[in-house]
Amino acid sequence: MSQITYKAGKEPHAREHRLIFKNVDREGWDTSMDKYMSEGGYDQLKKALTWEPKAVTDEVKKSGLRGRGGAGFPTGVKWGFIPPNNTKPVYLICNADESEPGTFKDRYIMHQDPHQLIEGMVISCFAVGAKLAYIYVREEFPEAAKILETAIGEAHKKGFLGKNIQGSGFDLEIYVHRGAGAYICGEETGLIESLEGKRPYPRIKPPYFPAALGLYMCPTIVNNVESLCHVKHIMEMGGDEYAKLGTPRNTGTRIVGVSGDVVNPGYYEIEVGKVTMGELINDMCGGLRNGRRLKAVIPGGSSAKVLRADERFKIKKGDEEVEIGIEDIPMDFDTMMACGSMAGSGGVIVMDDSRSMAWVLNNLNNFYAHESCGQCTPCREGSLWMKKLSDRIVEGNASPEDVDTLESVAYQIDGKTICAFGEASSWPTESFISKFRDELIAGTDKEKKDSIKNPVTALAAAGL
Numbered sequence: 001m002s003q004i005t006y007k008a009g010k011e012p013h014a015r016e017h018r019l020i021f022k023n024v025d026r027e028g029w030d031t032s033m034d035k036y037m038s039e040g041g042y043d044q045l046k047k048a049l050t051w052e053p054k055a056v057t058d059e060v061k062k063s064g065l066r067g068r069g070g071a072g073f074p075t076g077v078k079w080g081f082i083p084p085n086n087t088k089p090v091y092l093i094c095n096a097d098e099s100e101p102g103t104f105k106d107r108y109i110m111h112q113d114p115h116q117l118i119e120g121m122v123i124s125c126f127a128v129g130a131k132l133a134y135i136y137v138r139e140e141f142p143e144a145a146k147i148l149e150t151a152i153g154e155a156h157k158k159g160f161l162g163k164n165i166q167g168s169g170f171d172l173e174i175y176v177h178r179g180a181g182a183y184i185c186g187e188e189t190g191l192i193e194s195l196e197g198k199r200p201y202p203r204i205k206p207p208y209f210p211a212a213l214g215l216y217m218c219p220t221i222v223n224n225v226e227s228l229c230h231v232k233h234i235m236e237m238g239g240d241e242y243a244k245l246g247t248p249r250n251t252g253t254r255i256v257g258v259s260g261d262v263v264n265p266g267y268y269e270i271e272v273g274k275v276t277m278g279e280l281i282n283d284m285c286g287g288l289r290n291g292r293r294l295k296a297v298i299p300g301g302s303s304a305k306v307l308r309a310d311e312r313f314k315i316k317k318g319d320e321e322v323e324i325g326i327e328d329i330p331m332d333f334d335t336m337m338a339c340g341s342m343a344g345s346g347g348v349i350v351m352d353d354s355r356s357m358a359w360v361l362n363n364l365n366n367f368y369a370h371e372s373c374g375q376c377t378p379c380r381e382g383s384l385w386m387k388k389l390s391d392r393i394v395e396g397n398a399s400p401e402d403v404d405t406l407e408s409v410a411y412q413i414d415g416k417t418i419c420a421f422g423e424a425s426s427w428p429t430e431s432f433i434s435k436f437r438d439e440l441i442a443g444t445d446k447e448k449k450d451s452i453k454n455p456v457t458a459l460a461a462a463g464l
C-alpha cells in the first residue's frame with residue numbers, strides 16, 4: 001500500500017489512530033469500487049465466507065466491540081440474542097439516521113468510504129444469517145443515499161451482493177431506505193416501524209427487542225454505521241488483536257466529533273480510553289478560543305448529562321477509588337458512566353465561560369419538544385413544558401420557583417416512558433439544574449432580564 005497522504009489542512013492529529021476514517025479526507029481517494037479494491041477491499045468478506053458464520057460472531061465477541069450508536073452495547077452479544085431455534089427470516093438494519101445533536105461521523109463514512117460500510121454489512125449479515133438488509137438513511141443526507149446506491153450497484157456487479165456471493169451459496173440484498181427527517185427514527189424500534197411504512201412510534205421493550213421481535217416481527221439486528229465498519233477491521237486484525245486497541249472493556253477505536261468553543265472543532269478517531277478529555281480539548285482541538293476558560297462539556301451527544309469544568313469525579317482505578325477532574329476523564333464508555341454521564345454517540349460539545357447555561361438548556365429543550373413522537377403522555381406533555389419553562393427563563397419572565405417546576409417536570413418524564421427518548425430529553429434539564437442551579441435562578445432576576453437574552457452577557461449579569 002502506498003504512503004497515505006491527506007488533503008492540506010485535513011491531516012489527522014498525531015494522537016489519532018485511524019481505522020474507520022483511514023480514507024476520509026485522503027488525497028487521491030474516491031468512492032469507486034476500483035479504488036476500494038486496489039487496497040484489499042472486500043478481501044475480509046472473501047475470508048469470512050470461508051468461515052462458519054458462528055466463527056465470525058465469536059471473533060466480534062472476542063474483539064469486545066461496543067456499539068457506536070449510543071448505548072455502547074456489545075455487538076457480538078447482541079448478535080447472539082437471535083433465538084437459536086429461529087425459523088423466521090433474519091434482517092439486518094444499518095442505522096444511518098445520525099440525528100443526535102453534536103454527532104457527525106457516520107455521514108463521512110457514507111460520503112467518502114461507502115464500500116467499507118457495505119463490506120462490513122455483508123460480513124455481519126453472513127454472521128447473523130440475514131439475507132436482506134436495509135440502510136436507513138436520514139432524509140437530510142440525500143447525497144449519502146445516492147453514493148450508497150451507486151456502491152451497492154458496483155458490489156452487485158462484482159458478485160459481493162446478490163445470489164451466491166463469490167460462489168459461497170450465501171445470498172444477500174441491501175436496500176437503501178430514506179427517512180423523512182425525524183429524530184425518533186434513530187431509535188431502533190421507531191426506525192423499524194418507519195421501515196414498515198408506519199409512523200415511527202417506538203415499541204415497548206420487552207417484549208420488542210429487535211433481535212427477537214424486530215422488522216415484521218422477525219429477528220432483526222440493528223447496528224450503527226460505524227459499528228458495522230469495525231467488523232471488517234476485526235476480521236482483518238482478528239478479535240484478540242483488535243481488543244488490544246483501546247482499554248479493557250472499552251476496546252478499539254472510535255470517532256469523536258468535537259463541536260463548540262474549541263479552536264479546531266472536527267472529527268478525531270481515537271483509541272477508546274487512551275485519550276483524556278483534557279488531551280482532546282487542549283491538545284487535539286487546540287484549546288479554547290480567545291483564551292477563554294472551560295465551563296462545561298456535554299460528552300456524548302446532546303442527551304448526555306452535562307459535566308461541569310470544576311466538578312470532581314470519583315472513579316475506580318483497579319481496586320482503589322480515586323478523585324479526578326474533568327480534564328482527566330479518559331474518553332471511554334465506563335469512566336464516562338462512572339462520572340455520571342455517557343460516552344453515547346461520541347459527540348463532544350464544549351462550552352466556554354461565555355456561555356449562558358439557561359440559553360444552552362433552552363436550545364436543547366426546544367429540540368426535544370419538537371422531536372417527541374407524542375406517543376406517551378409524560379414525554380409529549382413534559383418535553384413541551386420543559387421548553388416553555390426554559391423559554392420563560394431566557395426571556396427573563398421566570399420566577400425562581402419555575403426552575404424547581406422545570407426540574408420536577410424532568411423527573412416526571414425520566415423512567416416513565418416507552419422509549420429512551422424520555423431519558424434523553426430529561427437528562428439535560430436534570431443535569432443543568434443540578435449543576436448550574438445558581439446561574440439559572442440568577443437568571444430569573446427581573447432587573448437582569450435584558451442581559452439574560454444575550455448568552456454572552458448573561459453570566460456577568462448573574463454575577464458569575
Ligand SMILES: Cc1cc2nc3c(=O)[nH]c(=O)nc-3n(C[C@H](O)[C@H](O)[C@H](O)COP(=O)(O)O)c2cc1C
Pocket residue numbers: 066067068069070071072073075095096097098099100183184185186187188189222223224225227228419420421424
Ligand atoms: C431517541 C434516540 C435516538 C437515537 N438515534 C440514533 C441514531 O441516530 N443513530 C444510531 O446509530 N443510533 C441511535 N440510537 C440508538 C439506537 O436505538 C440503537 O441502539 C443503535 O442503532 C444500535 O446500534 P449499535 O449497537 O451499533 O450502537 C438512538 C436511540 C434513541 C433512544
Ligand code: SF4
Pocket residue numbers: 184201202371372373374375376377379380417418419420421422
Ligand atoms: S418517550 Fe417520547 S419519543 Fe419515546 S415513545 Fe414516548 S413519546 Fe415517543
